[in-house]
Amino acid sequence: MKRIWAIAISALLALIVFAPPAFAGDAGNGAQIFSNNCAACHQGGGNFVNAAKTLKIADLTANGKDSVEAIKAQVTNGAGAMPTFVGRLTDQDIEDVATYVLAQAESGW
């Protein structure tokens, strides 16, 4: 019986210690969200629908989308042929994917 408790308590401790913290703008989660929801049109930071609006830093800057806030607004509201993601992604997911996109753009994808 003692042994079972010891195992249960160690398992619980391991969970607490190793659970990934949910910080604002988690780029790891953002990468997952991106491949599931954005890559169909934006594979590798491109734009298969509108080639003048890629996710490369030059286009983001030219179009005023070079901030997490602006990317969040784009994903939240949609624009042109890009759909809105409200109701499909949570606010946290949108924050994470925007953080990921900007980080990728800044490092050249």
Ligand code: HEC
């Ligand atoms: C159905 C295809 C499609 C999907 C899916 C899609 N987008 Fe887009 N995206 C577009 C199009 C088209 C535009 C250009 C919209 C416009 O005319 O302003 C765009 C523009 C953008 C821009 C602005 C780029 C610029 O240089 O102005 C960002 C940022 C962006 N998308 C991020 C995302 C993210 C993040 C996701 C996933 C959550 C996503 N998109 C999913 C089609 C898509």
